[in-house]
Amino acid sequence: MKSRKRRKGILPYLIRALFFRKATAKIGIYGPPNAGKTTLANRIVHTFVDENEDVGVPSEVPHETRRAVRRGGILIDLKSMSVQNPNPNSTPKSNSRRGKAKLKLDVVDTPGLATKIDFHEFMAYGLEEEEAKRRAKEATEGVIEAIKWLDDIDGVVLLMDSTEDPYTQTNIVIIGNMEARGIPVIIAANKIDLVDAFPQRIMNAFPQHTVIPISALKGENMEGLYEEIARRFR
Amino acid sequence: MDIKMDLISEDKINSMSSMEKLRFVLDGVKSGNIVVLEGGLTSEEQMKLIELTMTEVNEDFPGIEMSGYPSKKSFLNIRRQARLTVIGPAKTMRTIKKERDLISAVISAI
Ligand SMILES: Nc1nc2c(ncn2[C@@H]2O[C@H](COP(=O)(O)OP(=O)(O)O)[C@@H](O)[C@H]2O)c(=O)[nH]1
Numbered sequence: 001m002k003s004r005k006r007r008k009g010i011l012p013y014l015i016r017a018l019f020f021r022k023a024t025a026k027i028g029i030y031g032p033p034n035a036g037k038t039t040l041a042n043r044i045v046h047t048f049v050d051e052n053e054d055v056g057v058p059s060e061v062p063h064e065t066r067r068a069v070r071r072g073g074i075l076i077d078l079k080s081m082s083v084q085n086p087n088p089n090s091t092p093k094s095n096s097r098r099g100k101a102k103l104k105l106d107v108v109d110t111p112g113l114a115t116k117i118d119f120h121e122f123m124a125y126g127l128e129e130e131e132a133k134r135r136a137k138e139a140t141e142g143v144i145e146a147i148k149w150l151d152d153i154d155g156v157v158l159l160m161d162s163t164e165d166p167y168t169q170t171n172i173v174i175i176g177n178m179e180a181r182g183i184p185v186i187i188a189a190n191k192i193d194l195v196d197a198f199p200q201r202i203m204n205a206f207p208q209h210t211v212i213p214i215s216a217l218k219g220e221n222m223e224g225l226y227e228e229i230a231r232r233f234r
Numbered sequence: 235m236d237i238k239m240d241l242i243s244e245d246k247i248n249s250m251s252s253m254e255k256l257r258f259v260l261d262g263v264k265s266g267n268i269v270v271l272e273g274g275l276t277s278e279e280q281m282k283l284i285e286l287t288m289t290e291v292n293e294d295f296p297g298i299e300m301s302g303y304p305s306k307k308s309f310l311n312i313r314r315q316a317r318l319t320v321i322g323p324a325k326t327m328r329t330i331k332k333e334r335d336l337i338s339a340v341i342s343a344i
């Protein structure tokens with residue numbers, strides 16, 4: 001494996017942490033296809049930057065996002081958040097902690113990770129054979145791009161669909177890689193608005209990790225996620 | 235149709251470099267075999283295997299199915315020990331159940 005800056009040892013890390021703290025943390029949103037990564041990236045930008053700016057187009061068709069998209073310089077300011085974005089669904093949290101929570105993020109929306117991509121799957125969504133094959137090819141390149149981005153980020157939000165089995169090899173591989181590299185991971189259990197959502201299953205599968213249940217689509221418990229991001233990635 | 239299964243000893247795996255290992259696994263899987271590695275692949279090797287697989291996916295080879303037990307951390311977290319990894323062609327292998335201590339897979343001839 002390539003050697004990387006963060007591997008050199010504890011002392012340079014400490015010096016950097018103390019004196020050269022990065023102004024901006026680069027956060028990658030990772031997860032299987034259709035977990036809601038683009039929906040989450042859009043919500044973050046809508047909340048903290050511009051209501052009308054989209055990072056990408058969410059879609060029920062898997063592998064809609066086939067290039068990683070980075071949105072830089074997002075100022076997460078939790079103090080102003082409840083004013084900007086009143087949200088009746090979110091649970092109130094202590095204001096003292098939120099008061100300090102201000103950080104700048106680059107958010108990277110990545111293509112979904114998969115071990116297989118079958119062009120027939122796209123044809124099931126009504127695509128012509130040629131188009132389906134082209135998409136499949138692009139999707140494979142997207143997976144490679146998502147993996148390459150792992151070398152260049154400071155933290156991962158690993159998004160999972162709460163209605164699906166979380167204990168998949170790709171989820172385990174992502175977590176294992178981040179642990180080996182010492183990069184912090186927050187697991188977000190998405191789609192809790194659905195009746196068959198079962199975020200507890202994700203908590204049971206990864207008991208050593210923080211799991212935040214959210215609905216990126218409906219905006220449920222986003223404050224919980226932002227607080228955790230502010231706590232772990234600053 | 236016959237399905238071949240290769241059960242690879244830890245000694246054999248350890249004699250290969252990381253890249254040789256991945257090449258060996260993918261060549262086996264692309265020719266239709268189920269490959270079981272004693273000692274398994276690390277998370278990093280598995281991520282590299284996914285990357286390598288994606289460069290070789292085409293109409294006849296949609297990719298791989300992979301399962302395994304995550305590495306256990308040893309004393310003081312110094313060495314991460316992989317345990318067992320099963321890799322097969324996505325066309326014929328399907329993981330139906332995966333838990334912390336049990337994996338069930340179905341292999342279907344096509
Ligand atoms: N019910 C529900 N649907 C969601 C949620 N987040 C995303 N989706 C839907 O899931 C599908 C995939 O979303 P997308 O953001 O494209 O997923 P990606 O492939 O991970 O980028 C789309 O149809 C979204 O509308 C959620 O929190 N709740």
Ligand SMILES: [Mg+2]
Pocket residue numbers: 037038039056057058064065110111112
């Ligand atoms: Mg997407």
